[in-house]
Amino acid sequence: MAFKGALVIDTEKCKGCAVCITGCPQDPKCIGLSKKVNAKGYNYLEMVNEEACIGCASCAVICPDGVIEVYRAKC
């Protein structure tokens, strides 16, 4: 059974520390830092490889600011 995941990222609270990217088990990584910045001037997180996400929530459990919301569906 395969799962597909999706992330909802609170880009205004994200500080762009990139710790979550190291936590992502997929190769290539599903998430990456955007070239755009938020109101505080941080390059926020965005999904770069939506197809690969399995909704494991590894990024969310090490996010220091709790900006990632994870959804997972069977497919």
Added chain:
Amino acid sequence: MTREDIIKPENLVYKRTPVLTDATMHYCPGCGHGVVHRIIAEVIEEMGIQDNVIGISPVGCSVLAYNYFDVDFVEAAHGRAPACASAIKRLRPETFVFSYQGDGDLASIGCAEVVHACNRGENITMIFINNGIYGMTGGQMAPTTLEGMETVTCPYGRDPKIMGHTMRLTEMLAQLPGTYYVTRQAVYTPAAARKCKKAIRQAFENQKLNKGVSFVEVTSNCNSGWKMTPVQANKWMEENTLKYFPLGDMKVDGKFDPKFIERVGTFDQPNETIFSLRKK
């Protein structure tokens, strides 16, 4: 399957807990404090004790912790969080009381308070964030700074001959009879963060048993104080800090872990400097 099909309330796996307020945390990007705050809040939510928990915030980076938790909080004087927590728990034994301290607060200034609170066996949960540096005041040397590590007040690296040895405070406290559960965890990988959550949950559950102090040390990073990026700091912590402060349980249910006894047996050997100077 499109993104819209997946993002539905029934597919929700992980969401920021409502026990944390909506305030943006003031911590530096990538700081371990944020993860530990979230883990504590999740444990409070899972146990359903939000109306019945009192936290004690320290002085240090986490001095403003009361802004981020939607629970009752007391701000203690520098290092006095265990004394404050003892009083609250004695006066209100039905509440869950936890103190949250950094290493400058707990290991240095509040060393006496924490040792005596653990020796008395107060029925509280203590969370100790060890990042080996005074983060808030600009990166000065703390008792837990590693040998050879550069800080603002030891710019040539910590020399144990002048500045003393790195303090393993959690190992000290584990040997006091008043402690019931003593463990060291970290939050630098998803697996470690999940383990840390289990340990903090256990530490809160232990308050129901009324057996003594539950002490959780969380080895953390301080990327601003260490002058690194968050990812580098986590890597450096894994390579250096965790050698001197290995992760794992020291005391579970009031009994020593066999691996811990073995490790304490090596403490009388001369403390060789295993850490070279970090960078030139």
